[in-house]
Amino acid sequence: MSNVRAKKHLGQHFLTDRHAAARIVGALRPALGYDTVLEVGPGMGVLSELLLRHTDYQTWLIDIDAESVQYLKDNYPQLGGRLIHGDFLNLDFSVHFPGKLAIIGNFPYNISSQILFKVLEERDRVPEVVGMFQKEVAERCAAPPGGKEYGILSVLVQAYYHVEYLFTVKAGAFNPPPKVLSGVIRLTRNANETLGCDEKLFWRVVKAAFNQRRKTLRNALAVIVPKDRMGENPLYDLRAERLSVADFVQLTNDISQQL
Numbered sequence: 001m002s003n004v005r006a007k008k009h010l011g012q013h014f015l016t017d018r019h020a021a022a023r024i025v026g027a028l029r030p031a032l033g034y035d036t037v038l039e040v041g042p043g044m045g046v047l048s049e050l051l052l053r054h055t056d057y058q059t060w061l062i063d064i065d066a067e068s069v070q071y072l073k074d075n076y077p078q079l080g081g082r083l084i085h086g087d088f089l090n091l092d093f094s095v096h097f098p099g100k101l102a103i104i105g106n107f108p109y110n111i112s113s114q115i116l117f118k119v120l121e122e123r124d125r126v127p128e129v130v131g132m133f134q135k136e137v138a139e140r141c142a143a144p145p146g147g148k149e150y151g152i153l154s155v156l157v158q159a160y161y162h163v164e165y166l167f168t169v170k171a172g173a174f175n176p177p178p179k180v181l182s183g184v185i186r187l188t189r190n191a192n193e194t195l196g197c198d199e200k201l202f203w204r205v206v207k208a209a210f211n212q213r214r215k216t217l218r219n220a221l222a223v224i225v226p227k228d229r230m231g232e233n234p235l236y237d238l239r240a241e242r243l244s245v246a247d248f249v250q251l252t253n254d255i256s257q258q259l
């Protein structure tokens with residue numbers, strides 16, 4: 001079977017380091033309460049092969065690339081309808097996945113943020129994510145308040161998931177090698193399903209706060225609530241990067257009362 005030709009526009013860098021592949025797959029914990037694992041972007045199946053050895057969950061694959069899908073069909077005929085040719089970003093979860101599922105992947109780096117936002121949309125059916133991203137993106141997801149990596153992605157991901165940075169993977173572990181380092185992270189859904197505030201407003205507040213991250217929140221959030229109605233909450237005198245998720249929840253509740 002000939003190999004899949006790597007296509008740059010689809011972010012195709014195939015992992016050749018089997019030790020790293022085993023660590024990624026080994027980071028899944030089906031005991032968290034799922035019996036399905038969806039791999040996004042399986043390519044030539046370096047992770048899929050390991051996933052398919054497990055009997056405590058059922059493995060599904062989705063890849064946008066017709067050549068990869070044909071390769072996987074030829075090599076893993078047992079997958080049948082669990083191999084989807086399509087765009088993960090347009091996947092309708094309710095069609096295939098009535099229950100909870102974990103998501104895993106060595107994700108295409110050109111659409112990292114969109115993948116994370118799709119996961120956030122589906123957060124109530126996705127208790128766990130194990131994934132490889134460009135190292136900077138993985139670090140942004142895990143970043144604590146206070147630093148320059150801490151931003152919209154950090155707050156929104158951490159609002160719903162506990163984030164662990166697991167390990168770094170060098171460029172030489174791939175064919176062709178990417179220009180950047182990669183980082184593997186694990187996300188575990190928080191026990192609390194809701195944040196304790198108006199969540200739509202929370203998202204607006206977080207985005208507005210970081211859109212003008214050099215300003216204090218009193219200035220940055222004036223697009224949502226007029227300054228003269230902001231009250232005395234001392235959080236308004238800080239910049240976005242100083243606030244924890246709990247602070248953003250508190251601020252959202254404060255703003256809700258003023259609107």
Ligand SMILES: C[S@@+](CC[C@H](N)C(=O)[O-])C[C@H]1O[C@@H](n2cnc3c(N)ncnc32)[C@H](O)[C@@H]1O
Pocket residue numbers: 010011012013014015016040041042043044045046047062063064065068086087088089105106107108109111
């Ligand atoms: C970095 S490669 C990883 C391949 C393989 N998992 C590995 O580790 O060697 C990313 C894979 O994602 C696929 N891909 C790119 N965009 C996608 C999308 N929107 N939906 C599903 N798969 C996508 C590519 O075709 C490619 O197979």
